[in-house]
Amino acid sequence: MNSQQIKELYANYVMETYARFDVALDRGEGATLYSPEGKAYVDFTSGIGVCSLGYGNRGWAEAVMGQALKLQHVSNLFYTEPGARLAKALVERTGMSKVFFANSGAESNEGAIKLARKYARDKYGAGRETIVTLVNSFHGRTITSLAATGQDVFHQHFFPFTEGFRHVPANDYEALKAELARGDVCAVMMELVQGEGGVLPLDKEYVAKAAALCREKDVLLICDEVQTGVGRTGTLFAFQQFDIEPDVVTFAKGIAGGLPFGGFLAGSRCESSLTPGTHATTFGGNPVCAAAALYVLDTLTQELLRDVARKGAHIRASIESWSASAVKQVRGMGLMIGVSLKDAKPADAAARCIEKGLLVLTAGSDALRLLPPLTISDEEIEKGLAILKSVLGEL
Numbered sequence: 001m002n003s004q005q006i007k008e009l010y011a012n013y014v015m016e017t018y019a020r021f022d023v024a025l026d027r028g029e030g031a032t033l034y035s036p037e038g039k040a041y042v043d044f045t046s047g048i049g050v051c052s053l054g055y056g057n058r059g060w061a062e063a064v065m066g067q068a069l070k071l072q073h074v075s076n077l078f079y080t081e082p083g084a085r086l087a088k089a090l091v092e093r094t095g096m097s098k099v100f101f102a103n104s105g106a107e108s109n110e111g112a113i114k115l116a117r118k119y120a121r122d123k124y125g126a127g128r129e130t131i132v133t134l135v136n137s138f139h140g141r142t143i144t145s146l147a148a149t150g151q152d153v154f155h156q157h158f159f160p161f162t163e164g165f166r167h168v169p170a171n172d173y174e175a176l177k178a179e180l181a182r183g184d185v186c187a188v189m190m191e192l193v194q195g196e197g198g199v200l201p202l203d204k205e206y207v208a209k210a211a212a213l214c215r216e217k218d219v220l221l222i223c224d225e226v227q228t229g230v231g232r233t234g235t236l237f238a239f240q241q242f243d244i245e246p247d248v249v250t251f252a253k254g255i256a257g258g259l260p261f262g263g264f265l266a267g268s269r270c271e272s273s274l275t276p277g278t279h280a281t282t283f284g285g286n287p288v289c290a291a292a293a294l295y296v297l298d299t300l301t302q303e304l305l306r307d308v309a310r311k312g313a314h315i316r317a318s319i320e321s322w323s324a325s326a327v328k329q330v331r332g333m334g335l336m337i338g339v340s341l342k343d344a345k346p347a348d349a350a351a352r353c354i355e356k357g358l359l360v361l362t363a364g365s366d367a368l369r370l371l372p373p374l375t376i377s378d379e380e381i382e383k384g385l386a387i388l389k390s391v392l393g394e395l
């Protein structure tokens with residue numbers, strides 16, 4: 001099928017819930033994607049932080065195919081090896097205690113919310129069910145994860161939303177302290193770099209103080225690492241660059257390199273809160289996805305993670321060095337980069353990049369967001385930066 005035919009079928013048969021870019025994609029190699037007509041695009045999106053190892057990765061595909069031929073699914077009523085090995089790898093590399101496997105970011109956050117409410121109810125009885133999250137956060141699209149999301153634009157249409165969420169401004173320790181003083185809070189949930197909100201890293205000092213306060217009040221600290229996790233920021237999880245020990249860490253997006261997978265890790269305080277019958281999902285821990293995730297984790301060696309940090313720093317420094325451009329600020333960690341623009345609309349800038357053969361994302365109200373595959377080559381980075389520079393120069 002050509003691009004036009006594909007788009008026509010979407011127009012006729014798929015609900016129009018996405019503002020899609022005007023591009024159909026057919027195949028990929030490294031960090032480069034191709035339309036059905038063969039037009040090449042350098043990819044600074046990795047499917048919104050999902051395709052950690054880029055495209056056409058033989059080892060990853062063989063891990064997936066091998067497991068698909070052997071055993072694709074058995075349900076969580078039985079044990080399988082890929083999930084067992086993946087759980088060990090995740091726990092050993094994070095210092096967390098136990099993991100629950102899920103399928104997406106929103107579902108992983110919902111599970112973490114359930115864990116926190118049960119932890120508090122088991123220990124203190126009713127009255128401690130509020131989850132505090134940050135203004136400008138994003139935690140997912142289910143009714144409950146929308147309630148958790150600290151942006152009013154998401155609190156429309158779908159009333160009634162789940163009760164028991166309050167939002168405080170990011171990096172405002174006193175505001176957080178006041179919320180926790182009310183005595184009804186079981187957890188604080190935060191993204192260490194707010195992704196959809198604009199690629200806004202939290203202050204390290206604020207995060208450390210918030211973590212200490214949570215510990216003092218026996219309030220669980222949940223880090224939503226759905227976007228920041230799995231090597232994106234230059235360490236396996238972003239919390240490893242903050243001086244904290246979270247109680248719960250959620251992950252999804254990049255974990256299986258392109259297959260739907262996610263979950264949450266719990267620390268020793270709350271590893272046993274969810275008991276048989278209290279939480280479950282049919283596909284969670286699916287052997288094919290777990291085999292893919294194991295391959296991703298094996299690939300993310302310390303050396304590769306250092307390279308992610310190096311490449312990210314290089315991209316940020318390059319963009320900062322372009323004088324007289326439309327750029328207001330460059331921010332982020334590792335290969336999670338936000339480029340806020342002075343006047344231009346991010347969606348317009350993104351559309352121009354795409355026309356010229358570079359895929360980029362937007363975030364918040366004023367920023368372009370770059371999430372290239374973690375394995376992107378230096379040559380692909382330079383190609384992409386050249387396109388970005390020419391577009392920003394024309395704005």
Ligand SMILES: *Cc1c(COP(=O)(O)O)cnc(C)c1O
Pocket residue numbers: 103104105106107109138139140141191195196224225226227228252253
């Ligand atoms: C993408 C994202 C989610 C939602 O993940 P889905 O897989 O789309 O449900 C939740 N939290 C953060 C921080 C995200 O970036």
